[in-house]
Structure formats: C-alpha cells, structure tokens
Amino acid sequence: MSKGFLFSYNYHRSVFTRKLLPNLLISIIMERRFSIFAFGAALIFTALITLSYTMEGTEEEVVSKVENFDLPQIVKPIKLKSVYTWAGEEVPNTPDTRERIDRELLVNAYWHSSTILNIKMANKYFPTIERILAEEGVPDDFKYLAVAESNLRNVTSSASAKGYWQFRKLAGKEWGLEINSEVDERYHIEKSTRAAAKYLKWLKRKFGTWNTASAAYNVGPTNMTRLLRSQKEESFYDLNINEETSRYLFRLIAFKEILSNPSAFGFYIDQEDLYEPIDNVYTVEVSESITSMKDFAAKYGISYRTLKYYNPWLIDNKLTVKKNTYYINIPRT
Numbered sequence: 001m002s003k004g005f006l007f008s009y010n011y012h013r014s015v016f017t018r019k020l021l022p023n024l025l026i027s028i029i030m031e032r033r034f035s036i037f038a039f040g041a042a043l044i045f046t047a048l049i050t051l052s053y054t055m056e057g058t059e060e061e062v063v064s065k066v067e068n069f070d071l072p073q074i075v076k077p078i079k080l081k082s083v084y085t086w087a088g089e090e091v092p093n094t095p096d097t098r099e100r101i102d103r104e105l106l107v108n109a110y111w112h113s114s115t116i117l118n119i120k121m122a123n124k125y126f127p128t129i130e131r132i133l134a135e136e137g138v139p140d141d142f143k144y145l146a147v148a149e150s151n152l153r154n155v156t157s158s159a160s161a162k163g164y165w166q167f168r169k170l171a172g173k174e175w176g177l178e179i180n181s182e183v184d185e186r187y188h189i190e191k192s193t194r195a196a197a198k199y200l201k202w203l204k205r206k207f208g209t210w211n212t213a214s215a216a217y218n219v220g221p222t223n224m225t226r227l228l229r230s231q232k233e234e235s236f237y238d239l240n241i242n243e244e245t246s247r248y249l250f251r252l253i254a255f256k257e258i259l260s261n262p263s264a265f266g267f268y269i270d271q272e273d274l275y276e277p278i279d280n281v282y283t284v285e286v287s288e289s290i291t292s293m294k295d296f297a298a299k300y301g302i303s304y305r306t307l308k309y310y311n312p313w314l315i316d317n318k319l320t321v322k323k324n325t326y327y328i329n330i331p332r333t
Contacts, residue, residue: 075110077102077106078102078105078106078109078265080098080101080102080105084101084253084257086141086210086211086214086249086252086253086256087139087141087142087210087211087214088139088141088210089209089210089211091211091237091253092237094237097237097250100246100247100250101250101253101254103247103250104247104250104251104253104254105254105257105258107254108251108254108255108258109254109258109265109266112267114151115258115265115267116267116269117151118147118151118152118255118259119259119262119267119269119274120269120273120274120275121147121151121152121153121275122143122147122152122259123274123275123276123277124152124274124275124276124277124278125146125152125164125189125277125278126143127277127279128189128190128193128277128278129143129146129189129193130143132190132193132194132197133193133197136194136197136198136201137201138197138200138201139210141210141252141256142196142197142200142214144252144255144256144259145165145196145200145214145217145252146164146165146193146196147255147259148248148251148252148255149164149165149166150163150164150165150166152164154186154187154312162184162186162187163184163186163187163188163192164186164187164189164192164193165186165192165193165195165196167186167192167195167196171199172185172186172192172195175195175196175198175199176191176194176195176198177191177192177195178324181315181316182314182315182316182318182319182320183313183314183315183316183319183326184313184315185313186313187312187313187315188312188313189278191313199217200213200214200217203216203217203221206221206225207221207224207228208234209235209236211235211236211237211249212224212228212235212236214236214248214249214252215236215239215241215245215248215249216236218244218245218248219241219242219244219245219248224236227239227241236249278310278329280331280332281310281329281330281331281332282329282330282332283327283328283329283330284300284327284328284330285325285326285327286319286321286325286326286327286328287321287325287326288321289318289319289320289321290318290319290321291318292317292318293307293314293316293317293318293319294317296328300330301333302330302331306331307328307330310329310330310331311328311329314328
C-alpha cells in the first residue's frame with residue numbers, strides 16, 4: 001500500500017469516525033428508522049474503526065509518515081536580514097528594497113536545479129575568479145556577477161553577448177579580448193575575468209559606487225548616465241528603471257546570500273558532488289600556427305573534445321599565430 005494512499009485512507013476514516021458516524025446514528029435514532037439489526041451493525045463498525053486506530057497508530061503518527069517521502073518538502077518564506085551589503089556598501093533598508101531582495105531570494109532558493117548547478121560550478125570557477133578579482137582590486141562579491149550573467153557557463157545571449165561575463169564583441173575588444181574566427185577570449189575564464197574586472201573599476205570611477213556600477217554593467221554606462229540625469233538622482237536605488245535592471249543588483253545579492261551559505265537555504269551538496277576546479281593542468285606555449293587542432297590534441301594524448309573542454313576559447317579547428325603567443329591548457333593524466 002502506498003504512503004499517499006495510506007495517508008488519504010486514514011484521513012477520510014478519521015473524518016467519518018469523528019463527524020459522519022455520530023451524525024448518522026443521531027439521524028437514525030431521531031427519525032425512528034433504526035432496527036436492532038441496523039443499530040448493532042453500526043456498533044460493530046464503530047468498534048472495528050476504533051480497533052484499527054489502536055493497531056495502526058494515531059492520526060498524528062500517520063501524518064508523520066508523510067515525511068518519509070522521497071522528496072520531503074517544507075515550503076516557507078525566507079526570513080530577511082535587517083542589513084544587506086554588496087561590495088562593502090550597505091543596501092538601503094526600505095519597503096521597496098526589501099520586497100525586491102525577497103523576490104530574488106525566493107526565486108533562486110526555490111529554483112532548485114539551477115541553484116544546485118550554480119553551487120557546483122562555483123567550486124570549479126570561483127578559485128580562478130577570486131584570485132583575479134583580488135589582483136585587480138575588485139571586491140570579491142563580484143564573482144556572483146558572473147553567476148548572474150551566465151550561470152558560469154559560456155552562453156550566448158539574444159543580444160549576442162558571450163562568455164562567462166557576457167561581453168558583446170565590440171566591448172570585449174575594447175577591454176583587450178581577442179575575438180576573431182579562430183579565437184574568442186570571451187570564453188577564456190582568466191582573460192575574460194580580468195577584462196571584466198578592469199571594466200568594473202572603470203564603472204566605479206564613473207558612477208562613484210559599486211552598487212550603481214553593478215547596475216550599469218547590466219543596462220550600460222550610457223543608459224545609466226541618461227537615467228540618472230533625467231530623473232535627477234545619484235543612486236541606482238532611487239531610479240525608476242526597466243524591470244531587468246531593477247532586479248539585477250538584487251539578483252546579485254541573492255546569489256551571494258545563497259551560494260555563500262547554501263545550507264541556510266536547504267542546499268546540501270557533498271564535496272565529491274562539486275565540479276572540480278580547473279587546476280590539474282599544465283600549459284603548452286604555442287608560438288607557431290597549428291593547422292589541425294585535432295592533430296594537436298592527439299600529439300598530447302587527449303581527445304579533440306577534451307582539448308575544447310579545457311580551452312573553450314579555441315573556436316576553430318586551426319590556430320593562426322602572427323605576432324602573439326598562446327597558452328593552451330592540457331590536463332595532467
């Protein structure tokens with residue numbers, strides 16, 4: 001007998017015993033329709049119901065069995081903290097900001113599959129991102145911006161932004177990334193992170209705070225400047241802005257809260273289930289053109305797929321070297 005059926009059976013049995021049966025007996029007696037046989041049958045049925053309770057446990061014990069389902073779930077709202085910060089700057093504590101934080105925390109805390117994957121991917125990429133942000137003098141919180149932008153994957157947006165940090169082609173080149181038919185460094189975790197760090201520092205100098213700089217990363221510096229001027233405001237929090245950007249900074253804060261303390265939000269990921277950091281590799285210096293990346297992979301005893309896995313920025317089957325030098329990751333065996 002399934003647990004769901006057992007729970008339903010016991011629940012309806014309880015309702016019948018406590019409500020329907022007494023009313024039925026009273027009705028029979030009041031309307032004088034009962035016979036000795038009917039009354040006796042009712043008494044026997046009542047005795048059987050009572051006996052079944054003593055054999056199978058109380059209603060509370062039956063209800064408790066629901067907790068043994070394969071996917072037990074207690075859905076509750078999130079208790080908000082009194083203070084939230086982003087990049088060392090305190091978020092204004094107003095009804096508006098608290099509702100916006102609450103929304104992003106709820107969406108991501110209960111979007112289980114996506115959040116679990118983000119936790120796993122963070123173990124893979126955060127060590128590299130954290131190191132580069134520290135070297136560039138950018139607050140560590142900005143590693144969560146990469147989560148918001150791409151879920152730490154090399155995705156392409158509808159606006160043709162690509163990579164972990166979602167640079168468009170022109171912006172990527174402006175911040176020092178090589179982008180052509182053979183190489184796209186928006187897919188290079190180290191180089192794209194360094195470019196994003198430099199861009200964020202420029203936004204901070206332009207807008208004065210990391211909070212507004214973060215929002216400008218989403219909406220663009222030109223649009224942010226126009227909005228601040230037109231609404232005569234100085235802070236992102238005081239802007240009436242499009243929904244995506246209105247939610248953006250609060251998504252970053254939500255990712256920070258959840259990924260920095262997953263168990264507080266009900267996520268328990270064993271260490272062996274996390275994705276491994278990309279650190280068990282050595283680099284090969286390439287100063288001459290490669291006519292076949294497949295042959296190059298075979299030379300180092302790996303598959304073409306493995307070569308692309310560790311070097312997603314190599315987007316063609318060849319690599320033309322002119323004046324520059326490339327460094328290709330090869331996994332240690």
